Amino acid sequence: MDTLIEIQNLTKHFGSLTAVNGISFTVQRGEVLGFLGPNGAGKSTTMKMITGFLTPTSGSIQVAGHSVQSDAISAQENIGYLPEGAPLYPDMTPASLLRFVAAIRGMTGATMRERIEQVVAQVHVESVLHQSVETLSKGYKRRVGLALAILNDPEVLVLDEPTDGLDPNQKHEVRELIREMSQNKAIVLSTHILEEVDAVCTRAIVIDRGTIVADGTPSALRARAEHHNVVHLTVRGSDRPLEADLRALANVASVDRLADSNGNTAFAIKPINRVDIVGAVSDLARTNQWEIEGLVAQPGRLDELFREVTASDVGSPPLETTASEQVTA
Ligand SMILES: Nc1ncnc2c1ncn2[C@@H]1O[C@H](COP(=O)(O)OP(=O)(O)OP(=O)(O)O)[C@@H](O)[C@H]1O
Numbered sequence: 001m002d003t004l005i006e007i008q009n010l011t012k013h014f015g016s017l018t019a020v021n022g023i024s025f026t027v028q029r030g031e032v033l034g035f036l037g038p039n040g041a042g043k044s045t046t047m048k049m050i051t052g053f054l055t056p057t058s059g060s061i062q063v064a065g066h067s068v069q070s071d072a073i074s075a076q077e078n079i080g081y082l083p084e085g086a087p088l089y090p091d092m093t094p095a096s097l098l099r100f101v102a103a104i105r106g107m108t109g110a111t112m113r114e115r116i117e118q119v120v121a122q123v124h125v126e127s128v129l130h131q132s133v134e135t136l137s138k139g140y141k142r143r144v145g146l147a148l149a150i151l152n153d154p155e156v157l158v159l160d161e162p163t164d165g166l167d168p169n170q171k172h173e174v175r176e177l178i179r180e181m182s183q184n185k186a187i188v189l190s191t192h193i194l195e196e197v198d199a200v201c202t203r204a205i206v207i208d209r210g211t212i213v214a215d216g217t218p219s220a221l222r223a224r225a226e227h228h229n230v231v232h233l234t235v236r237g238s239d240r241p242l243e244a245d246l247r248a249l250a251n252v253a254s255v256d257r258l259a260d261s262n263g264n265t266a267f268a269i270k271p272i273n274r275v276d277i278v279g280a281v282s283d284l285a286r287t288n289q290w291e292i293e294g295l296v297a298q299p300g301r302l303d304e305l306f307r308e309v310t311a312s313d314v315g316s317p318p319l320e321t322t323a324s325e326q327v328t329a
């Protein structure tokens, strides 16, 4: 395994506030790790510490084998960072900013020109290259920030909400770009868009109040969601009274009648402990010669898992199992 980021017991206090509370994880080459979590969870603070912009209160961070605390310059040479917001020099143009950062990164002459041309094409900022940054729209500022982050083709990318403010086409392109670049890099990104996790992340960490509350592949996280393996069964014929038979099956926790439609009767059958019951339901239907119109086990949803593991969003209601929710699941 090729570990590019290694974080141990990382903690950050701001006065009496503990923004990051003893988190540990590693990121391998080829991984795209998504940070999820409510506002104020500590995602940006963690990213700022990885990139050396904030000093940890305690704990250690290694990037590409270099300690961020004791050898920040070597670590930073291997990191491209897109900070949250768009903190760019307002009176510079994207062209001059790119040249400035390329020079800091040690590029000169034709190498510099070619590399700038390449990233400009990748993030589509050709049309605004000679316009001052302060006059750019939010999405274009984001694109310029991304161009700067990837300019020296670093092994580690830390992208704080990379698609925030981008239009749908550009969101799609940036996700494609992240996927393309991910093969040879370790990429950490934060996002509030859960579909982005499916689109680009090989793994996600959910952070809540400075601690890691879930860590796994998108499908492993889904498997922890309350409705994972809930079976939706649709049987031909209106008003079929099949609940008692379904409820009598082993490992069935509850059976909910869903709204009838098209002359069919539908049920949501929830297993105990998310176990797989689709085979048992199918056998029961066959034995009783029910005419099955649909039989599908729900994968579970990331938004559901997110709500289950993050408690800081005190305004949100407790998760309930309602038939209507399951229909749309
Ligand atoms: N420089 C600072 N001084 C004091 N408190 C800070 C500072 N920076 C961040 N915080 C606090 O630390 C906590 C974590 O903030 P952080 O920006 O890491 O959250 P986040 O997970 O990135 O949230 P969001 O989803 O809103 O971007 C918040 O309570 C925030 O107010």
Ligand SMILES: [Mg+2]
Pocket: 043, 044, 045, 084, 160
């Ligand atoms: Mg943030």
